[in-house]
């Protein structure tokens with residue numbers, strides 16, 4: 098059974114305008130896939146449709162099977178159970194996932210208590226371990242801090258710790274490093290890469306920068322105006338982008354990242370090659 102099977106996913110705005118059109122891709126357990134496209138191409142709406150969180154009035158049709166559950170038809174109760182366990186999301190801006198008035202330790206404790214039933218000393222130990230796992234240097238201080246008292250990179254690490262707390266089978270990362278400076282971005286990408294491999298999780302990594310996406314996955318699907326324009330390995334896309342839009346993405350990535358110039362793909366953070374045939378369609 099696929100971890101995620103998306104077939105003909107179409108998202109419409111309240112007025113009926115098509116914003117995502119007939120998107121299809123499959124991911125097995127432990128697969129990785131990069132979803133790449135410019136601003137407004139439909140990446141975030143796709144993510145929201147996959148987890149049943151589209152705004153009221155928007156509609157999704159087609160089929161999304163997440164861990165065997167048909168997401169588009171699922172009840173709120175089924176979706177609540179799915180989120181956290183089967184799938185967790187790390188968003189671009191960690192503050193959207195964090196309560197400004199709660200200490201970080203208490204926030205990480207929330208999903209651990211809810212989904213794993215931990216209490217007391219076991220819960221405190223699990224919070225400590227979760228923060229240590231995302232390589233936060235001063236775990237005790239971060240646990241006591243409020244979101245505004247730590248850096249953007251630290252906040253994103255805490256958001257990752259919260260997403261991983263329930264050991265989801267699929268992690269969706271929606272531009273998780275877009276707000277971070279280059280050094281911190283590279284550290285967070287390396288962290289994600291290591292955690293996903295260590296846990297054998299699937300990773301759907303969303304971004305607009307091919308070089309960033311290529312740091313954590315070898316297969317990409319290119320979106321434009323809500324439609325797939327191209328999919329394949331990063332190497333194929335870099336060597337011979339078939340669509341003019343993809344050629345622009347490749348040129349932009351080469352301009353921004355010196356490491357891409359003259360080579361077929363950037364030094365891969367991915368080492369296990371598990372992402373397999375993530376863009377394979379059925380039928």
Ligand SMILES: Nc1ncnc2c1ncn2[C@@H]1O[C@H](COP(=O)(O)OP(=O)(O)OP(=O)(O)O)[C@@H](O)[C@H]1O
Nearest residue numbers: 110116134135136137138139140141142143152305
């Ligand atoms: N609630 C909404 N109602 C109507 N249109 C919407 C809504 N949300 C998004 N859109 C439109 O749908 C299109 C896709 O938006 P989406 O947020 O998925 O793009 P994106 O690729 O994630 O962009 P970005 O990288 O800037 O986040 C855009 O044209 C956007 O204006």
